[in-house]
Amino acid sequence: MRPKRKIGLVLLMMTLVLAACGGGQSKEQAGGNEGDQEKVKLTIWHNFAGDDLRAKSVRSFIDQFAQDHPEVTLDAQAIPPDGYRQRLSTVAAANEMPDVFFVYAGSQSAELHQAKLLQPITEVLDAHSDWKDKFLPGAFDPYEFEDGQIYSAPLGMSATSILYYNKALFDKHNVKVPTTWEEMMAAVKTFNDNGITPIALGNKAPWVAQSTIIGSIADRVTGTEWFKKAAAQDGAKFTDPEFIEALGYFKELVDNKAFQEGANSIDNTQAEQYFIQGNAAMMISGAWTLTNLAASSSEEQMKDIEVTTLPAIPGGKGEANTISGGAGGGLALSSRTEGKAKELALELIYAVSGPEAQKAIAESNSMVMYDTEIDESKVTSLYYKAFNLVKSTGITPVYDAYLSAEAAEVINNGLQEIMMGGAVEGVAQKLQDAQARSATP
Amino acid sequence: MPTAMRSKGFIAIALLPALLLFLIFVIIPVFWSAYYGFFSWKGFGDATFIGLDNYREMFKDPIFWRALRNNLILVVSSIIGQVPIALILAIVLFKNSFFSRFIRSAVFMPMVLSTVVVGLIWGYIYHPQFGIANYVLEMLGLESWTRAWLSDPKVNMLAISIPINWANIGPYLVIFIAALQNISPEIHDAAKIDGSTGWNKLMQITLPMVWSTVVVTIVLCISGSLKAFDHVIVMTGGGPAQSTELLATYMYNSTFSVYRYGYGSAVSTMIMIVSAILIALNYFATRRKSS
Numbered sequence: 084m085r086p087k088r089k090i091g092l093v094l095l096m097m098t099l100v101l102a103a104c105g106g107g108q109s110k111e112q113a114g115g116n117e118g119d120q121e122k123v124k125l126t127i128w129h130n131f132a133g134d135d136l137r138a139k140s141v142r143s144f145i146d147q148f149a150q151d152h153p154e155v156t157l158d159a160q161a162i163p164p165d166g167y168r169q170r171l172s173t174v175a176a177a178n179e180m181p182d183v184f185f186v187y188a189g190s191q192s193a194e195l196h197q198a199k200l201l202q203p204i205t206e207v208l209d210a211h212s213d214w215k216d217k218f219l220p221g222a223f224d225p226y227e228f229e230d231g232q233i234y235s236a237p238l239g240m241s242a243t244s245i246l247y248y249n250k251a252l253f254d255k256h257n258v259k260v261p262t263t264w265e266e267m268m269a270a271v272k273t274f275n276d277n278g279i280t281p282i283a284l285g286n287k288a289p290w291v292a293q294s295t296i297i298g299s300i301a302d303r304v305t306g307t308e309w310f311k312k313a314a315a316q317d318g319a320k321f322t323d324p325e326f327i328e329a330l331g332y333f334k335e336l337v338d339n340k341a342f343q344e345g346a347n348s349i350d351n352t353q354a355e356q357y358f359i360q361g362n363a364a365m366m367i368s369g370a371w372t373l374t375n376l377a378a379s380s381s382e383e384q385m386k387d388i389e390v391t392t393l394p395a396i397p398g399g400k401g402e403a404n405t406i407s408g409g410a411g412g413g414l415a416l417s418s419r420t421e422g423k424a425k426e427l428a429l430e431l432i433y434a435v436s437g438p439e440a441q442k443a444i445a446e447s448n449s450m451v452m453y454d455t456e457i458d459e460s461k462v463t464s465l466y467y468k469a470f471n472l473v474k475s476t477g478i479t480p481v482y483d484a485y486l487s488a489e490a491a492e493v494i495n496n497g498l499q500e501i502m503m504g505g506a507v508e509g510v511a512q513k514l515q516d517a518q519a520r521s522a523t524p
Numbered sequence: 525m526p527t528a529m530r531s532k533g534f535i536a537i538a539l540l541p542a543l544l545l546f547l548i549f550v551i552i553p554v555f556w557s558a559y560y561g562f563f564s565w566k567g568f569g570d571a572t573f574i575g576l577d578n579y580r581e582m583f584k585d586p587i588f589w590r591a592l593r594n595n596l597i598l599v600v601s602s603i604i605g606q607v608p609i610a611l612i613l614a615i616v617l618f619k620n621s622f623f624s625r626f627i628r629s630a631v632f633m634p635m636v637l638s639t640v641v642v643g644l645i646w647g648y649i650y651h652p653q654f655g656i657a658n659y660v661l662e663m664l665g666l667e668s669w670t671r672a673w674l675s676d677p678k679v680n681m682l683a684i685s686i687p688i689n690w691a692n693i694g695p696y697l698v699i700f701i702a703a704l705q706n707i708s709p710e711i712h713d714a715a716k717i718d719g720s721t722g723w724n725k726l727m728q729i730t731l732p733m734v735w736s737t738v739v740v741t742i743v744l745c746i747s748g749s750l751k752a753f754d755h756v757i758v759m760t761g762g763g764p765a766q767s768t769e770l771l772a773t774y775m776y777n778s779t780f781s782v783y784r785y786g787y788g789s790a791v792s793t794m795i796m797i798v799s800a801i802l803i804a805l806n807y808f809a810t811r812r813k814s815s
Binding site: 087138168169172173175176178192195197198200201286287289343344345346347348349353357362488489492496497499502503504 | 532544567568626647650651652653671672673674675676677703744760761763764765766767777780781782783784
């Protein structure tokens, strides 16, 4: 009896192990299948997972596509933004990209392209040229990895350095809204004297100061040309005096206590709340703050808030009245998707980033890189002001969209270091080293 | 059946599933990751073999040493914070009265909370403008002591170690109470007859009897502190300017924010080596004491 039972057990174990090994393989090749009768399987990954209007409207366009195309089995995964990059790089490492996926403009999509995981979507853009032409200038810049080949169409615009200010506080303390650096420093002093934080900043996630403040200030000092050269490490370096000067302006803000104490340990959302509750007179933040405030505060609180650009800097080489920003993320197509699946995937991209979708996104209090008219009654008053402000200003590059991932990390941490009393030269040197490392592999 | 249970073959088969899972999800990945540590690899695309360059770079990087130092601060703070406090509480709360059961549950509470919740709660306690910590200090007239606890690099590691200790005392308390209950009543009786009470009994009877448990908890403290990650990620993310970076957050940041999988793998291998060394040190240090 005993030996038999043993053999039975061993066999049972073996079957279990084998079954476990075999499970993963059956789903393969669904994407590339041609055959008219068979359903085409498409997967899409995106980060519009939230409950805000924009995420909801993007999801509704995806659902609409699924309804209009019964021949497609659509597997749509909404992944919360915090974990999205990691999820995508994990599947990228295993070369198991979904057919269509949301990518960020800048180093992330560039690195995916370098790893040959993307293919161009130029054909769908050319097929709808009226759609293509209405994108704002520069919309495709971050996605044109080869001449004439476009890899994604942006679903949004990142305007990262809008100066929000509380008009009531400015009036009460009789301060002029700063248009020059001198007026800015005067405003900082007056508010500090009256016990009001001049500028709210939540820099716990350290990209905030870089994305919202330094990009714009530095562009005013150095000019865009210089930055592009320095990013390419071609004829300019981050240790050049103009960049040191730009960092110096940031240090001047820090030294004059423009930011509230402990700005490095509270996050951006907390800073927004601090500002909207009237504890701070200004906040330098991106268009995402419009979306956040629309979701979390009342019209009453928002009616005192106005938007403008950062002040001009005397003697700077760059233009004033600009906002740092650029094309936001968009949907990209996996290089593994072929045949019928590819056709449908391109249609899906058009459905989610086409003219109607762009308008819907713009009307959900979120900027787009697309020339569209919005209905004032559908959006918050603050968003409407910002929408018109951004239409009338120039756009300058956001630093981390051009720097390598490593260099972006270095400048992010470097700004925190300056806020803790570090020297600007050391930070500039570290940034230069990091960017040089990645520019010359 | 009882004979079958005892046979070695059956034991091997019964262990097989657990062993397989452990092998596939723990042992093999550990070696795999150690192997990646020799490559320059972005996580996708081509990997190039660079030998020990990752380790060389690590030893030259001041942030690595700062992360290691911060980890050692955590190790020390958890050994002198968690173990004695848990032991004292266990001795005091050993009785099964309502009061001691209540306190025991209260001490265990934070363990039940998700670390993210703990991190957020303490983030608010330390909040530079609205935090309770600063508010209480002001109430006591200690305005000069108020500060931005999590962003001032002089104190932020200390500020972080408090919630970590607070959240981790619970399980040690349970372990110590179990150990105290294992001391057989005869020994207590014998001690009573010999006239050993109070402090003398604690030092001569109780502590030696639970010493092996203390050693185990110290090992747990060391490995726990070296793996520490979640509280820090929630409270500071390793910042500002990497002043609260731990080995684990350093590894995470270099892997997933900077896309240097090879380097990150080298760092995680290093974490394992450092914990092995510390645990070995602890083993030798406490063995001498107990003999």
